[in-house]
Amino acid sequence: MGIDGADEDELYLAMDWLLPRQESIENNLAAKHLASSTLVLYDVSSSYFEGKTCPLARYGYNRDGKRGKLQIVFGLICDAEGCPIAIEVFEGNTADPTTLTNQIAKLKERFGLAKIIWVGARGIISSTTIQKHFHHNQERSFDWISALRATQIRSLVEQESIQLS
Numbered sequence: 001m002g003i004d005g006a007d008e009d010e011l012y013l014a015m016d017w018l019l020p021r022q023e024s025i026e027n028n029l030a031a032k033h034l035a036s037s038t039l040v041l042y043d044v045s046s047s048y049f050e051g052k053t054c055p056l057a058r059y060g061y062n063r064d065g066k067r068g069k070l071q072i073v074f075g076l077i078c079d080a081e082g083c084p085i086a087i088e089v090f091e092g093n094t095a096d097p098t099t100l101t102n103q104i105a106k107l108k109e110r111f112g113l114a115k116i117i118w119v120g121a122r123g124i125i126s127s128t129t130i131q132k133h134f135h136h137n138q139e140r141s142f143d144w145i146s147a148l149r150a151t152q153i154r155s156l157v158e159q160e161s162i163q164l165s
Contacts, residue, residue, distance in 0.1 A: 023110070026086040030111040039080040039145075042103060042120045044096045046071045058092035075099040077106070096121075097129040104142065115142075122147040 003011075018025075034040065048069040049057050057070035064071075071092035077085045086106060090099055100120070107113045118125060125146035148156075156162045 033079040041078040060093035118144045
């Protein structure tokens, strides 16, 4: 990529150049890689800070195991092959399922996608999230794939709703 000798100031300048173009870049990636009735992979992560000046940094669930550090949370939307389409940064104390609201709006309003199947971790696509975003949706434009907890699987077995064989 020709950035071997780049120092941090040059990298920050590149990020400053990208920021006003992010929405346009994401829109183009979505138009190229996402189509209606397709899978969208979504996950969140976090990054901690050593400093104290980031306006989004907050104390929250720290995946890095760094107690007492401010952090940010970010959500990444990818196509079915894992190609990154869009990223959004949230305050460090934002709960994982809460980030999904913004992403659903982005896919519907900005990318104009009418039918999507979300694939995400059970911490993001939880029972509460399903009730909020998927169950009461009259048009049923969004479906989901996620994992069940052991107690949920046991309950389905006891109800004879599934067979483990």
